[in-house]
Amino acid sequence: AQSVAQPEDQVNVAEGNPLTVKCTYSVSGNPYLFWYVQYPNRGLQFLLKYITGDNLVKGSYGFEAEFNKSQTSFHLKKPSALVSDSALYFCAVSADNYGQNFVFGPGTRLSVLP
Amino acid sequence: DAGVIQSPRHEVTEMGQEVTLRCKPISGHDYLFWYRQTMMRGLELLIYFNNNVPIDDSGMPEDRFSAKMPNASFSTLKIQPSEPRDSAVYFCASSPGQGRNQPQHFGDGTRLSIL
Numbered sequence: 001a002q003s004v005a006q007p008e009d010q011v012n013v014a015e016g017n018p019l020t021v022k023c024t025y026s027v028s029g030n031p032y033l034f035w036y037v038q039y040p041n042r043g044l045q046f047l048l049k050y051i052t053g054d055n056l057v058k059g060s061y062g063f064e065a066e067f068n069k070s071q072t073s074f075h076l077k078k079p080s081a082l083v084s085d086s087a088l089y090f091c092a093v094s095a096d097n098y099g100q101n102f103v104f105g106p107g108t109r110l111s112v113l114p
Numbered sequence: 115d116a117g118v119i120q121s122p123r124h125e126v127t128e129m130g131q132e133v134t135l136r137c138k139p140i141s142g143h144d145y146l147f148w149y150r151q152t153m154m155r156g157l158e159l160l161i162y163f164n165n166n167v168p169i170d171d172s173g174m175p176e177d178r179f180s181a182k183m184p185n186a187s188f189s190t191l192k193i194q195p196s197e198p199r200d201s202a203v204y205f206c207a208s209s210p211g212q213g214r215n216q217p218q219h220f221g222d223g224t225r226l227s228i229l
Contacts, residue, residue, distance in 0.1 A: 034217060043118070043205055043220030044157075090157065101147075101170065102218065104157045 002027045004093050004105035012111045013081050021076040021108045023091030033074040034092040034102065035065055044090060050074060061085070081112045116140070118221035120206050126227045132194040135224045137206030138187055144211030147218060148181055148191050151203045163189065164211070196228045 003026045013019045025031055032051050036044040048059025055067045065076045074091060088109050092102040119138040127133055139146050147162040161171040166183045174181070178197070183189040193200055203225050207218040 036220075041222070041225075043207075043222045044218075046217040046219065049217060101159065101162060106156045 002093050002095055002103040004091050004103050006089075006091055006105040006108045008108050009106075010109045010111065012113060015083050015112050015114050016080050019076075019078050019081040019085070019110065019112070021089050021091075021110060023074045023076065023105060024072055025074060025091070025093040026072060027093055027095040029095040031072075031074075032094040033065075033067060034094075035059065035063070035074075035076050036090045036092065036104075038088040038090065038107075040087075047076070081110075083112045083114050086110055086112045118206055118208055118219055120204075120221035120224050122224060123222065124225045124227075126229065127196060128229050129197055130195045132192065133196045133200075133226060133228075135191040135204050135206075135226070137189045137191070137221060139189070139206070139208030140219055141187065142210065143208035143219070145209045145218075146183060146189050147207040147209075148189070149205040149207065149220075151205060151223070152201075157205075160191070198228045201226055201228050 005024045034049045035047040050057045050067045058064045091105040121136045148160040150158045160173045161181045163183045181191045203223045205223045207220045209216045209218045
């Protein structure tokens with residue numbers, strides 16, 4: 001069965017500093033990995049995805065994520081955090097044999113402090 | 115692209131009443147998903163449709179919950195009778211069918227409060 005872990009409930013970072021939000025996954029078959037962001041009173045917004053190819057994926061708003069197959073991780077990163085990046089971040093996984101369904105992680109709340 | 119549209123945005127009703135949540139997916143998307151989000155349980159998939167046909171409803175918590183998709187541009191999630199523990203934010207999402215694992219596009223949700 002597919003599963004996703006986000007080991008940190010909360011991440012605090014100072015504005016201008018690099019940020020990392022961690023995600024590890026478990027799937028049978030080739031993984032398809034996604035990051036979403038949720039702002040207050042809004043739905044989840046797609047940031048980026050890894051399907052195949054380069055392990056470093058670039059997405060919206062300056063975010064990127066690194067796929068590491070040996071560590072089964074897909075950490076979200078940004079070189080310089082903005083206060084406006086403060087939100088709830090979800091990692092999601094799907095796989096070849098899992099159709100169009102995703103499994104979402106529990107979410108990590110990112111707070112960027114001015 | 116108008117995005118996924120959900121209505122109402124907020125619903126407050128008394129226990130025992132019927133609640134109907136509505137969703138209009140993005141035009142051309144073949145898949146439609148209903149999720150529930152709570153602090154305690156996070157984001158849970160309730161049911162999803164492909165080409166208007168329910169594919170997996172294993173996440174529907176009880177017989178009080180039902181979902182329909184009468185056509186490609188409309189879906190409903192109904193709770194009858196409603197209970198306080200049904201209070202949550204309910205999201206609808208859609209995705210295109212061509213190619214595997216396209217991103218899901220979410221609406222802004224319906225915040226449901228059952229008193």
